[in-house]
Amino acid sequence: MVFENRRPKARELIVIAVLAAIAVAGRAAFFMLPQFKPVVAIVIITGVCFGAESGFLVGAVAGFVSNFFFGQGPWTPWQMFCFGVIGFLAGILHKKGILKKTRLSLCVFGGLTTFFIYGGIINIGSLLIFTSHFSWKALLATYISGFWFDMVHAVATVVFLYFISQPMIEKLDRIKIKYGFLEIKNENS
Numbered sequence: 001m002v003f004e005n006r007r008p009k010a011r012e013l014i015v016i017a018v019l020a021a022i023a024v025a026g027r028a029a030f031f032m033l034p035q036f037k038p039v040v041a042i043v044i045i046t047g048v049c050f051g052a053e054s055g056f057l058v059g060a061v062a063g064f065v066s067n068f069f070f071g072q073g074p075w076t077p078w079q080m081f082c083f084g085v086i087g088f089l090a091g092i093l094h095k096k097g098i099l100k101k102t103r104l105s106l107c108v109f110g111g112l113t114t115f116f117i118y119g120g121i122i123n124i125g126s127l128l129i130f131t132s133h134f135s136w137k138a139l140l141a142t143y144i145s146g147f148w149f150d151m152v153h154a155v156a157t158v159v160f161l162y163f164i165s166q167p168m169i170e171k172l173d174r175i176k177i178k179y180g181f182l183e184i185k186n187e188n189s
Contacts, residue, residue, distance in 0.1 A: 011179050015172075016054050019046050023062035026160075028069050035153040039066070040114045041160035042168075043083050047090030048101055049172040050181070055087025078125035082118040089113065106165045110157040119150030 019042060026038035039062050047055025063080035067073075090109065093099035099109055127134065127142045175181070 009181075012050075012054075012181055015175060015181075016046070016050065016058055017061075019054075020058045020061040020065065023058060024066040024069075027062070027066040031070070033156075035149050036156040037153070038156070038160040038164070039063075039083060040086055040118065040153070040157040041110060041164060043087035044090040044106060044110050044113075044157075044161065045165055045168050045172070047087040047092075048094045048099065048106070049169060049176065050091070051095065052088045052091030055089075055091040056084040057087075059083030059085070059087040074129045075122075075125060078122055078129075082121050085121070086113045086117055089117070101165075101169055103162060103165055106161045107158045110161045111154045114157040115150050115154035118153065119146060122146075123150070 023039045023042040026042060030037050039059075043055055043059040043062065046058040060080040060083060063083045064076060067076045067079070090099060090113075093109070094101070099105055123142045123146045124139070126146070127139055131138060
């Protein structure tokens with residue numbers, strides 16, 4: 001609602017759609033490696049460059065659209081929410097000056113949020129989808145069985161952020177300046 005209320009221009013929507021498409025293509029390109037996907041990295045970069053709402057939108061759309069290839073199901077809204085929340089959080093923390101556009105800062109943030117936020121929420125979703133009885137033992141078993149999947153996903157996010165964050169941020173900042181999306185403050189932050 002916040003995104004729509006600020007009435008984004010068509011060119012901003014196009015950039016956001018392209019970023020979502022890149023995230024979808026990245027997820028599809030690495031289909032053969034379970035959990036090793038660049039989606040969270042692209043969502044974080046979007047949040048940092050275009051703000052919290054754009055980060056959430058790219059994450060949610062990427063989760064929804066990529067599942068047309070990977071399979072829709074009751075897990076789709078959980079994935080959309082997880083991707084979106086990480087993008088939203090990246091935008092908020094960057095705006096507050098807590099998350100910097102440095103490679104190290106982005107990699108640490110990406111690894112931690114992918115493991116704890118994405119993994120933490122998606123494991124709860126998995127438990128609620130596949131069992132009718134909630135118990136703390138079942139939740140613990142879900143977290144234990146998902147540990148390596150969450151770890152691979154977090155490592156993948158760090159690897160992708162390490163290699164693509166700086167070139168993508170540089171290009172996206174140039175797009176922002178060229179088309180006047182947002183004011184650019186000292187972006188060495």
